[in-house]
Each structure stands twice: as C-alpha cells, then as structure tokens.
Amino acid sequence: MAAIKFGKYQLIEQIAVGRIAQVWKAQITGIKGMDQYLVVKRLLPHLSTKKAVVDIFLGEAKKIVGLRHENIVRVYDFGSIEGSPYVAQEYVDGADLGTFMNAMRRRGLALGLEHAVFIMERIGASLDFAHKQEVIHGNLRPQDVLISRRGDIKVCDFAICLAALAGDMEEEGLKKASPYLSPEYVLYRSLNVKTDIFCAGVIFYELLTGQLWLGGGSAQALSDLRDLAFDPARKVPEDLPQGLQEILKRAMTRDPAARYLSPTIMYEEIKRVAKGLATRGSRQDLAKYMTELFPKQESLGAHPEKGRAETAPALEVKPEAATVPKPPSKPLNKRIVMGGVAGALVLV
Structure with a gap:
C-alpha cells in the first residue's frame, strides 16, 4: 500500500489494531536526510472524541516521553494531528x-x-x-x-x-x-x-x-x-x-x-x-x-x-543441570533448574 502522510510522518504499514489504538510502522526523514523507522500509535476514532480518554492518553504520554532506559521502549513524540491523538515511539524489530x-x-x-x-x-x-x-x-x-x-x-x-x-x-x-x-x-x-x-x-x-x-x-x-x-x-x-x-x-x-x-x-x-x-x-x-x-x-x-493462546499445551519439564542452549533446532522438553539456589509492535 502507498504511504499515508500523517503530519511529519509517513505511515507505511499498519501493524495491528489494538484495544485503543491503530499501530503503524512509520518513517520520518531526519535533519541529515536519513530515514528513520518508528511506531506511531493513533487513538481509535471512536475514542478520539472522548475527552477523558484523550486527556489520559496524552497526559500519560507526556510523563513517559522523558524516560530513558535500555529496557524501556523510548517515546519520541506525542500530540494530535487533525484531531487524531498519537504517540510516536521506538520501533523494535522483534x-x-x-x-x-x-x-x-x-x-x-x-x-x-x-x-x-x-x-x-x-x-x-x-x-x-x-x-x-x-x-x-x-x-x-x-x-x-x-x-x-x-x-x-x-x-x-x-x-x-x-x-x-x-x-x-x-x-x-x-x-x-x-x-x-x-x-x-x-x-x-x-x-x-x-x-x-x-x-x-x-x-x-x-x-x-x-x-x-x-x-x-x-x-x-x-x-x-x-x-x-x-x-x-x-x-x-x-x-x-x-x-x-x-x-x-x-x-x-x-x-x-x-x-x-x-x-x-x-x-x-x-x-x-x-x-x-x-x-x-x-x-x-x-x-x-x-x-x-x-x-x-x-x-x-x-x-x-x-499474544495469549486460548489453549496452549503445558511444557513438560524435569530438573537438570543448567546449560546454555545452542540454537534450539529440536524440541526441548526439560525445565533447566538453577545451580545453587519477555518501540513497540502492538500493544494498546
């Protein structure tokens, strides 16, 4: 599909529709002409008219835009474009x-x-x-x-x-x-x-x-x-x-x-x-x-x-000494016991 212009972002692929937002893989051209991929989450249209939801969505985004930690997806930007509240955040290939x-x-x-x-x-x-x-x-x-x-x-x-x-x-x-x-x-x-x-x-x-x-x-x-x-x-x-x-x-x-x-x-x-x-x-x-x-x-x-299977078979496991696995090329049916003593794809 052709990219959709959304403010300064180009929405190039819809990844999913979550509970409250459309989740898009997006692209933006930086000041040095380098393209950068990120994720843009747009509040669903029917929620964009609910002031309480919009206020929480943008208010909480303001709190987390400054969070910098290696184990937290970074939020770069937030706001509203043509009445559509959004959050732009780090794209994680995974x-x-x-x-x-x-x-x-x-x-x-x-x-x-x-x-x-x-x-x-x-x-x-x-x-x-x-x-x-x-x-x-x-x-x-x-x-x-x-x-x-x-x-x-x-x-x-x-x-x-x-x-x-x-x-x-x-x-x-x-x-x-x-x-x-x-x-x-x-x-x-x-x-x-x-x-x-x-x-x-x-x-x-x-x-x-x-x-x-x-x-x-x-x-x-x-x-x-x-x-x-x-x-x-x-x-x-x-x-x-x-x-x-x-x-x-x-x-x-x-x-x-x-x-x-x-x-x-x-x-x-x-x-x-x-x-x-x-x-x-x-x-x-x-x-x-x-x-x-x-x-x-x-x-x-x-x-x-x-993200959650309705009926998933339990993994049958047995204690044994801990070892670092090689790339799993065949089924493993053992739990390994300790010696001595899971921007975003989808989500909201």
Whole structure:
C-alpha cells in the first residue's frame, strides 16, 4: 500500500489494531536526510472524541516521553494531528513475549530457567526505573514485553495503557485485559504500584512454568480474580527452586499489602537469585531463540489477540543441570533448574 502522510510522518504499514489504538510502522526523514523507522500509535476514532480518554492518553504520554532506559521502549513524540491523538515511539524489530512463548509452545520448546530469570531481570529493571520516576505501567502483559532479534528486552506502553482501561471499564473491556489484571483492580478498580508487582509476578510464573497462569478463557479468568477464596500464590509449583517460589508467592499474593513494597525490592530479589544460577542467561541466547523461532523473512507484526493462546499445551519439564542452549533446532522438553539456589509492535 502507498504511504499515508500523517503530519511529519509517513505511515507505511499498519501493524495491528489494538484495544485503543491503530499501530503503524512509520518513517520520518531526519535533519541529515536519513530515514528513520518508528511506531506511531493513533487513538481509535471512536475514542478520539472522548475527552477523558484523550486527556489520559496524552497526559500519560507526556510523563513517559522523558524516560530513558535500555529496557524501556523510548517515546519520541506525542500530540494530535487533525484531531487524531498519537504517540510516536521506538520501533523494535522483534516479537512480543506472548508471541514468543506461543511459538515456543507450538514447537514443544521449553525456556531454561536461566533465560526466564534473565528476561524477568530485565523487566524488573524497567519497572524499577519507571517507578523511581513515579510512573506505573498499569496493565503489564506479555504483549507489552518486546524481544528484539538481537535479544534485547524492552517494555512498552508504560502509563499509556491507563487510557485503555479508562476507555473500556465495562465487563467486555475487563475481558480484553484479563487475565493480566490484579484482583483488586477487577473488584475495586484500584490501580497502583502493587498492580505492577502482581502482573510482573504473573509473567514470571508463565516464563518459569511455560504455562498460562489462568486457563479457561477471559470470562473464567475474571471469575477467578473476583473469587475472594482464590489466592493466585497457591498456584506456584513446589518443584521450583525455593528462591523462585518465594518471589512468585510474594508478588502474586491476593493481598496487595503482603506483596513487595516496591518494584525495586522485587528487582533486587530477582538479581540475587540470578547470581545463584550455575549458568546465566544472556541477550545472545535469546537472539539464538529468535533466529530459530522467527526466520528473518518472517514478518513479526504481532497482534494482541495472538499474544495469549486460548489453549496452549503445558511444557513438560524435569530438573537438570543448567546449560546454555545452542540454537534450539529440536524440541526441548526439560525445565533447566538453577545451580545453587519477555518501540513497540502492538500493544494498546
């Protein structure tokens, strides 16, 4: 398709339509005549007329435009062009964590513990930095964690997803966001730092087990989260190393007051556990997985609907000594246990 002129940007390919925005791969010509690729997210037309949603979308974009961290997708620009609010941000050539994990499941591959911990350590670093700048994410999901072809981990949509929640707080809107919502948000619309800690714990659970933390579809997930007798921490597998069990149980407990006081404390615990690994995960290892799972000619335009499989087979795993994998060319059916002790593609 021909490029669409949008202010100073050329929209060259629509990557997806998310919960509140159209997601475009865009191009801009710099002051030295060099073309640069980025992502432009345009608020959906029906939401562009809702002042409350627009105010949150642009207001939160203003907060994050100054965030500079290697594990956070950089926001370059925001504003409104011809009545269409937008955010322009870093383009990441890669896949979101949900797509990555679904591809692993389809091939019967298991992510070694050292790689799960490495990914979570990078996510923790992003949350730690953002919260020190008084920015929360609000609805952290695997789709918001991007893995580049080089193995870099970057988290996107800090704060902006708050506009998604504001734009659709009815039952259907909750279903779209579940199961990556905290129990207190589902019940009381309470949203703060403890929500990010809970969602980070859920993502860590899925990385470590290779399983979706809540099955049965979005309606069942909401029912579970509303059930006061349901404690997510009880789902933590007992065959995980003790240090990892403790992190998951504290992050995923139903009671916000019993969770980590801050992402910083959780991040420090993850780093402590990482140091106890017989083998450390690395960016290079993730790059090998990306090369195997997503050949260069394959388009990595991800869609929110693809980030979470409705029925994904669990990865059957067994403890064994940690080793750094070669590029996975055949199914791996073992969980690797620690020695000694996931700009943006799509998202809002």
